[in-house]
Amino acid sequence: MSDPTPINAPIGTRDILPGESEHFATLVATFATWAQRYGFGLALTPLFEDVGVFNRGIGEDSDVARKEMYVFEDRGGRTYALRPEGTASIVRAFVQHHPTTPWKVWYITPAFRYERPQAGRYRQHHQLGVEALGTDDPYLDVEVIALAWRFYEHLGLRQVRLHINSMGHAECRAMYLTQLSAHLSEHSGSLCDEHRDGWSRNPLRVLDCKKEPCVAVTDAGPMLVDFLCEDCREHFATVTSGLDTIGIPWLANPRLVRGFDYYTRTTFEFVAEALGSAQNAVGGGGRYDKLAEQLGGEPTSGIGFGSGIERLLLALEAEKVVLTSKGLDAFVVDTTGGAVALELVERLRAAGLSVDRSYDQRSMKSQMKRADRSGAAVALLVGPSERESGTVTIRDLRNSDVADRQQSVTLADVVASVQDYTNKAK
RNA sequence: GUGGGCGUAGCUCAGUUGGUUAGAGCGCCAGGUUGUGGUCCUGGAGGCCGCGGGUUCGACCCCCGUCGCUCACCCCA
Incomplete structure (x- = not known):
């Protein structure tokens, strides 16, 4: 009847217990404080959604949608997925409830991805972040980035670099993609093993490839920044000069395309240089001016960022920062x-x-x-x-x-x- | 999905060419101090040596399988 064999936590998940959970709690409390200071309210959305929320949002060709989602059918035959990231659910809620804009919310949530675990990567990890919908004002981009930056700064992280890029809007990107595809097609034989035959499914991904052959080919090819229209160029310039104004250092990274299809214009990533491994991005985000439409809503601009709590804790440890929490009196x-x-x-x-x-x-x-x-x-x-x-x-x-x-x-x-x-x- | 490493006490790990009662440090419990922590000393509890099979007179050790953990690739937080 009963099997006495102990059952462990599932592969790629872990228990966060006293001794460590204090750091987790302090980190979340710090973020809550800063998000409120920037005028964001807490939004709690379901842990699972209709699978379409994620498929339409992050792109059916993205790795996350193709092979990393926890998809399941409930007893009524509906197909759901555990959320792999935070943004799509928030935008779905925005579309559903028609709040007045600008709508600024923050969140904390577990996120699930079915992939092989390794240092700094889990099947269930935790993300916190913000989303702001209803305006494409570049000063909002600056604010969202600033919030993340101040949060990291306040935690005590000193070795975080902000990488930033612009993906352009649909038209500039389409022009660029044509050129990029032509270039990749011409030199496909020189790409790495993985992309030699697979580049056409998602040409932008090749820019993200770290292997020498791909880097060489893309270095010699067209860059997105050169295809930005006047508006997008100006938007990007306002964002970067805004960052300069409030003293936040940034690094232009034309190769930064990130993993989800919904990004337009501003994209950014925070890299913890104290983390030696490949899993050194502690946060990232960008603007998504088409996502609300893709989820069935009115065209609505939005921007946000998400940060992985486990990665932040690893980065803090690597920088030897101790998050203090109040002990017993x-x-x-x-x-x-x-x-x-x-x-x-x-x-x-x-x-x-x-x-x-x-x-x-x-x-x-x-x-x-x-x-x-x-x-x-x-x-x-x-x-x-x-x-x-x-x-x-x-x-x-x-x-x-x-x-x-x-x-x-x-x-x-x-x-x-x-x-x-x-x-x-x- | 692909490849490497590792499974011995609560934790971190030793364990000789295969040989008889499997060890250490830390932690835990108790005593030294019958009213006083952190340092020190003494003692104690705690092990299907991950699991299953095989080789052998004999396996923690060698072989096969399996499960688990871990690191890396890919991608991401």
Whole structure:
């Protein structure tokens, strides 16, 4: 009947548990703060969508849509997919609800891609990001990029480079694609093994190829920037000069095409140079002026970016940045059976303090050890004599060199005394 | 989808040409200190040596299979 074999988390997924989850939580809280500062409201959308939301959005020929989506059929025969990225769902919600524009939202979500896991790449990872719909004002592009930049900066990342490019709008890109295809066709024999026969399915992808043969061929070929129309050129110039104005360094990268078909005009990527591996993009995004239409809505401009939380945590680790989170204020050590601790921790918690205690009536030495490991600022000791006199002994656990590390306070003064300690520590 | 590496204690890892009771460090528990953590000392618990099969008198070790983890390619966050 029952199989006693333990079951592990699925391939490419992982548990984020205390010890690590504090960093995750601090990172999300930081992003929430910054997104709000920039005027974005939180948007929560379903984890799964009609598969068309993603197919139409990110392009049926993209790798993600072709082979990386978790697609399934529900009991009613509808075909759904777990979201592989954040933008398409948000735009679907925009089309469905017709909010007034400009509509600025931020999100945090798991994202799913069926691919072989490796360092910095998971089948379920977490993304946070923003989307802004309803205007093609280039200053909005600047703001979205600025938000990402300030967020990384505030986290403590110092080795992030902003790569930026313009994909043009539909017409300039079409002109460019004709030229690029002609060039690739002429030199297809010199492309890498993978693209020699496969380049025509998505010529832009060849620009993204890092292999020597492809780089050589595309270097000698036409570049998208040279095909931008007057409007697109001006849009791009306004974005980059806007970045200059507010002091955000950028790097023009004409090869930056990114993986999803919906991008138009501005595209950008944040590369964490501290990450040695190929998985060094901690965030990216761009403008998508056709996506709302593709999802059945009115033509609506939009721009956004997404950032991978796991990648950011790896980048922070690589840069040796430690995200601090608030530890315990106090740990109650009760050697009289634990009933005094019960009341004490409740009172302290009600006063807004973070408090833990030990259980199972362990020895004082054992409880003190736990108090120490807990990282609490102070230990609150209750033994027979304290219980007798209605007092608590407060012991400073962090400053081992000061003389008066312990003091006795009445139960009535405990809350205020602990608050004194934690305020001093700040 | 393709290729490499690795599966031994909670964690990180040793383990001799195949040989008898499988080890260390850290962590955990307890004691040294019957009311005091971090340092130190002592002791203890904890292992189907991933799983299945094969070779052998004998397998953690060699062979095959399988599952899992991991790294890389591809692509991406």
